[in-house]
Amino acid sequence: MLDYLQSIGHKGLNFFQRLGRGHILILDIIRGVVSVISRPSLLIQQLYSVGVLSLIIIVVSGFFVGMVMGLQGYNTLVDFGAEESLGVMVALSLVRELGPVVTALLFAGRAGSALTAEIGLMKATEQLSAMEMMAVDPVRRVLAPRFFAGLLSMPLLASMFSAVGVLGGYFVGVGLLGVDDGAYWSQMQASVDLYDDVYNGVIKSIVFGFVVTWIAVFEGYDAIPTSEGVSRATTRTVVHSSLAVLGLDFILTALMFN
Amino acid sequence: MDENNTLIKVRNLKFARNSRMIFDGVDLDIQRGKITVIMGPSGTGKTTLLRLIGRQIKPLIGTIEVDGEEVTNMGHRRLYELRKRMGMLFQNGALLTDLSVFENVAYPLREHTNLSDELIRTLVLLKLQAVGLRGARDLMPAELSGGMSRRVALARAIALDPMMIMYDEPFTGQDPISMGVLVRLIRNLNDALGLTSIVVSHDIEEASSIADYIYLLSGGKVVAGGTAEDLANSDSEWAQQFMKGRPDGPVPFHFQADSYASDLKIG
Numbered sequence: 001m002l003d004y005l006q007s008i009g010h011k012g013l014n015f016f017q018r019l020g021r022g023h024i025l026i027l028d029i030i031r032g033v034v035s036v037i038s039r040p041s042l043l044i045q046q047l048y049s050v051g052v053l054s055l056i057i058i059v060v061s062g063f064f065v066g067m068v069m070g071l072q073g074y075n076t077l078v079d080f081g082a083e084e085s086l087g088v089m090v091a092l093s094l095v096r097e098l099g100p101v102v103t104a105l106l107f108a109g110r111a112g113s114a115l116t117a118e119i120g121l122m123k124a125t126e127q128l129s130a131m132e133m134m135a136v137d138p139v140r141r142v143l144a145p146r147f148f149a150g151l152l153s154m155p156l157l158a159s160m161f162s163a164v165g166v167l168g169g170y171f172v173g174v175g176l177l178g179v180d181d182g183a184y185w186s187q188m189q190a191s192v193d194l195y196d197d198v199y200n201g202v203i204k205s206i207v208f209g210f211v212v213t214w215i216a217v218f219e220g221y222d223a224i225p226t227s228e229g230v231s232r233a234t235t236r237t238v239v240h241s242s243l244a245v246l247g248l249d250f251i252l253t254a255l256m257f258n
Numbered sequence: 259m260d261e262n263n264t265l266i267k268v269r270n271l272k273f274a275r276n277s278r279m280i281f282d283g284v285d286l287d288i289q290r291g292k293i294t295v296i297m298g299p300s301g302t303g304k305t306t307l308l309r310l311i312g313r314q315i316k317p318l319i320g321t322i323e324v325d326g327e328e329v330t331n332m333g334h335r336r337l338y339e340l341r342k343r344m345g346m347l348f349q350n351g352a353l354l355t356d357l358s359v360f361e362n363v364a365y366p367l368r369e370h371t372n373l374s375d376e377l378i379r380t381l382v383l384l385k386l387q388a389v390g391l392r393g394a395r396d397l398m399p400a401e402l403s404g405g406m407s408r409r410v411a412l413a414r415a416i417a418l419d420p421m422m423i424m425y426d427e428p429f430t431g432q433d434p435i436s437m438g439v440l441v442r443l444i445r446n447l448n449d450a451l452g453l454t455s456i457v458v459s460h461d462i463e464e465a466s467s468i469a470d471y472i473y474l475l476s477g478g479k480v481v482a483g484g485t486a487e488d489l490a491n492s493d494s495e496w497a498q499q500f501m502k503g504r505p506d507g508p509v510p511f512h513f514q515a516d517s518y519a520s521d522l523k524i525g
Contacts, residue, residue, distance in 0.1 A: 130352035133312050134366045134414075135341035141369075 022218045025139070029217070032137075032144030042145040043152075050111045050146065050213075051153030055160070057110050058103055062161035065098055066090060066168025073169070074177050083173075084183035088191040090169030091162075095192060095201045096257070099162035101249050104208035107154060108241040112216035115146055116237040119220025120230035128221075143217045150216070154209025155202050162201070200256045207248060212241040265290045265422060265454045266311060271320035273303070273310060280306055281317070282478035288422075293448050293455040295465045297500065298475035304458040305349070307475070308424045311456070312346060313337055325421065342370060345415030345423040349430060351407035353399040359386070359410050360395040366417045385413040389443060405436030412443060422454040423447075429461040437461075441468055462501060466490075474500055476508065 036043050073089045119142065122128050128138040166188070173179040192198065216237045223233035266288035273281040280303035288294045296304050309315050311322055313329045322329050327340060353362050363382045367373060373381070386392040389409040399407060408428060415423050425444065429437050445468045448455045459465040466472065466486035474482040474489065474497055481496035482489055489497045499507030515521065 125355070126348045126350065126352035127354055129309075129314060130346070130348055130354075130411075132314055133341055133344065133346040134369065134418075135338040136366070136369050137338070 028139045032140035035140040046145045046149035050149040058157045062164035063168040066165030067172045070169035070172030086173045087184035087188035091188045094162040094165040099158045100204040103158040103161045104245040115216040116220040120223035124225040150213025151209045155205040158205035215241045267323040272318045292470035295457045295469035295472045302475045343421045345420040347425045349427045351411035363413045389413045425457040
């Protein structure tokens with residue numbers, strides 16, 4: 001019994017220590033914004049590997065999600081004779097929820113895991129230590145550009161996901177199922193509000209970008225420098241960031257849309 | 259030892275990891291312009307000592323003075339300024355794997371200077387020539403052998419013309435030719451560039467051949483110190499066991515355990 005209590009205490013202490021290290025790291029990273037601005041080439045390089053290389057999975061997924069939305073939405077709406085509202089349904093679902101959330105989940109799997117593995121392996125092969133000994137701060141040189149690249153990429157990727165999704169819904173709804181072309185776009189235009197829907201979706205994706213990239217770079221930097229340690233850290237990145245995205249989505253939705 | 263010519267002074271250094279004492283009151287001096295070798299059995303914290311000198315980790319208590327500056331409580335900015343004058347060669351080279359050999363050597367120059375590309379090219383080629391790898395400048399780290407990686411890392415370590423270089427097990431896992439090359443390079447670079455070198459090693463023959471002074475660490479303390487000749491002729495049991503590679507002595511062959519008979523449940 002005492003051992004059990006002791007192990008709970010130990011786990012609790014570990015949790016709070018990690019939480020503390022995570023917060024100290026994010027403050028250091030945010031302080032590194034100056035070095036990122038002064039050397040934009042570092043950021044551009046990371047925007048390419050974190051953002052551009054994630055584009056294909058985001059675009060393809062967005063298109064398929066949009067097509068499924070078109071199909072499911074049509075089947076439901078047609079019963080009420082409201083199939084002309086398909087555009088509104090697809091657009092609102094994507095812009096408010098699916099765009100930011102699914103993009104964040106895909107981003108965690110594609111870019112988040114890659115960031116953790118890359119930083120963890122740099123630690124395991126002493127590349128980060130070597131940088132420190134060359135008087136180069138790895139937090140500013142390695143972590144900060146990756147973090148800000150993730151933060152900037154996420155809203156752009158989520159926007160593309162939603163845009164392509166709307167086209168996917170159009171392809172199925174208008175192209176295959178015969179919904180009126182004009183109604184699809186005009187109802188969407190009339191009902192989707194720039195501030196309430198689009199901006200709130202963008203805010204969500206910025207928050208998700210912050211959290212997912214923070215978890216990814218922290219897990220890599222805090223990984224035990226062995227093969228197993230890096231592998232565990234990579235898994236933790238995907239699991240923790242997915243849970244964080246879904247939990248935060250509920251909170252943000254409650255705050256934004258009552 | 260000449261007090262005025264001491265580059266690094268370590269006094270009463272204590273350091274523990276996971277409640278295990280690694281250093282329990284270490285005192286040592288590293289002389290300027292000399293090659294000082296730190297030897298000791300595996301697990302005595304030789305690499306940890308280099309990390310403490312470079313302030314990658316902090317000691318529990320004790321002081322480490324490098325070039326007259328106390329590093330244990332130094333601020334971030336001053337520490338990074340000091341590190342520009344320190345080079346370190348990691349055991350596996352620790353080259354940046356996404357950069358070519360040329361870019362690895364150019365890395366500290368690009369980070370810390372505003373030199374033109376042309377000048378950086380000249381400096382990098384000079385450094386690579388010094389380690390015999392000018393022809394390998396376009397290779398990636400994955401294409402290098404272990405010995406070549408260490409030589410590139412050495413070129414990178416001397417890129418900013420530091421006052422000292424710390425070598426972490428430079429001879430481990432090297433074939434005899436690479437080992438000979440590295441031994442000669444460490445001596446030549448030290449003398450030609452007026453460096454101070456600290457070599458952590460347990461390769462007695464190679465390390466002794468270039469050492470101006472040797473410290474022998476064991477059980478968290480300095481157990482012997484002197485030139486290679488002094489240690490070979492020393493009365494110290496520690497020195498004798500280590501220099502002659504005896505399996506048992508002050509460093510026991512058996513890890514601490516209960517009695518053998520009681521463990522086997524006999525008698």
